[in-house]
Structures are given as C-alpha cells and as structure tokens.
Amino acid sequence: GTLLSEMNASGGVTATNTFGANGLASRRVGSATTYYSFDPSGNVTDTSTGGVITTLDTDAYGKGAFGQSVPYGYGGQWGYYTDSQTGLILCGLRYYDPAQARWLTRDPIGYAGGINLYGYVGGNPTGRVDPSGLNERKDLLNGFTDFGAGMGDYISGGLTRGARHLLGVDDMVDAGSGAYRAGEIAGIIHGVVSDLAGMRGGRSGRAGVVEGEGPGASRPQVPEYPIPPYPKSPMDPPSPGWEWRGRGDAESGKGAWVKPGGGSLHPDLNHPPPLDPHYDWRDPSGKDWRLYPDGRCEFRPK
Numbered sequence: 001g002t003l004l005s006e007m008n009a010s011g012g013v014t015a016t017n018t019f020g021a022n023g024l025a026s027r028r029v030g031s032a033t034t035y036y037s038f039d040p041s042g043n044v045t046d047t048s049t050g051g052v053i054t055t056l057d058t059d060a061y062g063k064g065a066f067g068q069s070v071p072y073g074y075g076g077q078w079g080y081y082t083d084s085q086t087g088l089i090l091c092g093l094r095y096y097d098p099a100q101a102r103w104l105t106r107d108p109i110g111y112a113g114g115i116n117l118y119g120y121v122g123g124n125p126t127g128r129v130d131p132s133g134l135n136e137r138k139d140l141l142n143g144f145t146d147f148g149a150g151m152g153d154y155i156s157g158g159l160t161r162g163a164r165h166l167l168g169v170d171d172m173v174d175a176g177s178g179a180y181r182a183g184e185i186a187g188i189i190h191g192v193v194s195d196l197a198g199m200r201g202g203r204s205g206r207a208g209v210v211e212g213e214g215p216g217a218s219r220p221q222v223p224e225y226p227i228p229p230y231p232k233s234p235m236d237p238p239s240p241g242w243e244w245r246g247r248g249d250a251e252s253g254k255g256a257w258v259k260p261g262g263g264s265l266h267p268d269l270n271h272p273p274p275l276d277p278h279y280d281w282r283d284p285s286g287k288d289w290r291l292y293p294d295g296r297c298e299f300r301p302k
Contacts, residue, residue, distance in 0.1 A: 002079045002092070023077035027070075034070070042077035044070070062089055062098030074098065092133040108133055149173040150183025150226075153295075155190060158227050162295020165230075175229040175239050184226040191222075221299035225263070225283045230291055234267055265291070 006015040016028045023042065027034045037046040044056050047070055062074035071081050074089055081090040089096045094105035106117040114122055121130050152160040164173065174180060228238040235250050237243070237257055242265070246255010256266040263284050269277040279291045280300065288300040 003081055003090075017079075019079065024072060024079060027072065036072065036076060038077045042075050042080075044073045044076035047072075058098075061101040062096065063101075094133055143177075143179040146174050146177045146179035147183040147186070150175070150180035151187040151190070152183070154184045154187030154226060157222055158291070158295040158297045160295070161227075161229070162292075165293065165295060181226070188224070188226075221287075223283060223287070223289060223297060224285065227289075227291065227297050228257075228259075228262055228265055228281060230279065230293055230295070231257070231265075231267075234269065238265060 002017075002019060004017055004019075005013050006017075008014050014029065018025045018028070023038075024036055026036070032049055034047050034049055036044050037048075039045050043058055046055055056070075056073045058074045071084065072079075073082050074080055075091060079092060080096075082088075083090070087097075087099065088104065089098060093108045094103055096103055096105075103118045103120065107113040107119065110117065113119065116123075149160065149164070228242075231238050234253065238259075242257040242259040242262065244250045244255060245258050246252070248254040250257070250267075253267045253269065256264040258264045261284060264282045266280040266282075268280050268290075271277060275290070276292055278293075281289045281291050281297075283289065290296075290298045290300050292298075
C-alpha cells in the first residue's frame with residue numbers, strides 16, 4: 001500500500017505524504033513541506049523546501065539508505081519507505097533489507113509471480129518494474145529501446161546490431177521482445193513506404209538501397225524478413241521460439257535452428273577463408289543469406 005499519513009501514539013497526524021501520477025510529490029511535517037527530485041530509477045537524489053537541503057546517494061541495491069534524515073530515499077518515487085531505526089525498506093507490500101539485498105517478505109501474489117516467493121519481476125530488475133508489488137510490467141524505457149533497435153536493425157540490414165556488438169552493449173536489447181518485433185515491423189513498413197515513394201521519384205529511399213536511373217540497373221539485395229539475432233554461442237538459440245533440428249545436437253553443427261515464420265539458421269563456423277565464420281540463414285521465402293558476428297547480412301546466390 002501507499003503511506004499517505006503518519007500518526008503518533010495518541011492518534012495525531014505527524015506527517016502527510018502527497019502522491020501524484022508520477023509517484024511521490026511532497027511530504028509535509030508541521031508547517032514545512034519537503035519536495036523531492038529523483039533519478040531515472042525512482043531513487044531520491046535531492047530534497048528541498050525551496051533550496052536543496054539534503055543530497056542522497058544509494059547504490060543499486062539500496063545501500064546507503066540507512067541513517068538518512070528523511071524516510072524517502074531508495075525507490076522513494078514509488079513510495080518505498082526507509083525505517084530510520086532498522087534500516088529496512090517497506091516497498092509497498094514487502095519489507096526489503098538493503099544490507100543483504102534480500103526480501104524479508106514473500107511475494108504478495110504468491111506463485112503467480114514465479115516459483116521463487118522471494119524473487120522480484122522474474123529475476124529481471126533491469127528490464128521490468130513492479131511499483132505496486134502486484135503487477136510486474138515492462139519498463140517503458142526498455143520498451144522504447146527494444147523498439148528502436150528492432151527498427152534500426154531492419155532498416156540498416158543489421159549494421160546497428162553490429163555496432164552494438166562492437167561497443168559491448170548488445171545485452172541492453174531484448175531481441176526476443178514484442179517491442180523489438182514491433183520495431184522490425186515498423187522497419188518493414190518504412191521500407192515499403194520508401195520504395196513506393198522511390199518508384200514515383202526514380203529512387204528507393206531505404207537505407208543502403210539506391211536504384212540506378214536507367215533500365216536494368218542493378219539493386220543490392222536486402223532481406224524482406226526480420227534478420228534473426230546472431231546466436232551468442234553454438235548451443236544457444238538466436239532468440240526464444242527457435243528449435244534445433246538435425247542429426248546431432250547444436251554443438252555438432254549437424255542441423256539448423258528452425259522457427260515458424262523465421263526460416264532456418266545453420267551454423268557454418270569452421271568455413272575456410274576467404275569467408276569468415278558465419279550462419280547460413282534461409283528466410284521464409286527461401287532466399288539464402290550469410291549472417292556474421294559483426295552484424296553483416298550478405299545475400300548468398302544459389
């Protein structure tokens with residue numbers, strides 16, 4: 001629940017907390033009203049009554065909250081209340097110990113939240129949030145990130161995926177999420193609209209595809225289907241929904257990853273030069289492509 005007011009042993013109100021659409025807004029004690037500033041995770045960074053009076057700093061697990069002069073710090077935007085005497089944090093319906101980074105109270109929705117009754121959002125706190133403690137949901141910021149990545153990966157022919165791989169930030173994108181697939185669909189629509197506009201103006205507007213001006217001009221091949229993510233290892237599927245089929249296990253390389261509507265993906269990781277190790281992808285239309293770890297996707301003529 002949300003703590004709206006606090007009372008003393010005599011029943012008198014000692015503090016009133018005001019919440020708005022974006023969570024905690026202010027706290028009034030006596031005649032003084034305190035306002036809060038938050039970081040992107042909802043942790044209080046500053047409190048003020050007109051000018052900054054307190055600056056707070058906690059780590060990702062809430063350490064540093066104990067000993068604060070104000071009850072709202074770690075997760076304060078969502079109403080998480082830090083007990084000044086024990087250091088425990090009341091997170092809506094559960095108590096949390098930041099010193100141990102562990103929940104002390106079971107999940108109020110029981111096994112509906114998973115087999116681990118002391119878990120949180122299915123063990124994915126960087127991708128999902130649950131401010132109320134009763135209904136986990138996708139973090140909106142992560143959803144936008146996945147959508148943009150899906151659209152960018154399709155339009156660029158995988159170049160943006162290669163850039164993330166080189167920068168070491170590919171794990172920030174969930175290529176199996178609905179938002180990523182929606183982004184790919186948006187990329188397909190973008191390509192179709194650009195092609196229609198190009199037919200009127202004599203050029204295709206899709207990134208990386210430029211038609212010649214004369215009859216019979218050549219045009220680079222671009223996949224018309226979402227490019228599957230490059231598997232992190234031979235034993236791992238590209239994303240959820242892919243199934244290994246073959247004469248041996250995935251490590252043997254004798255077979256392919258298969259997904260309805262996604263085609264098949266065969267490992268060719270020991271290919272001799274001049275080709276680099278890659279996966280052979282046959283898209284749902286039957287066209288063949290080579291996928292490389294750096295994000296390249298090359299058409300493979302039959």
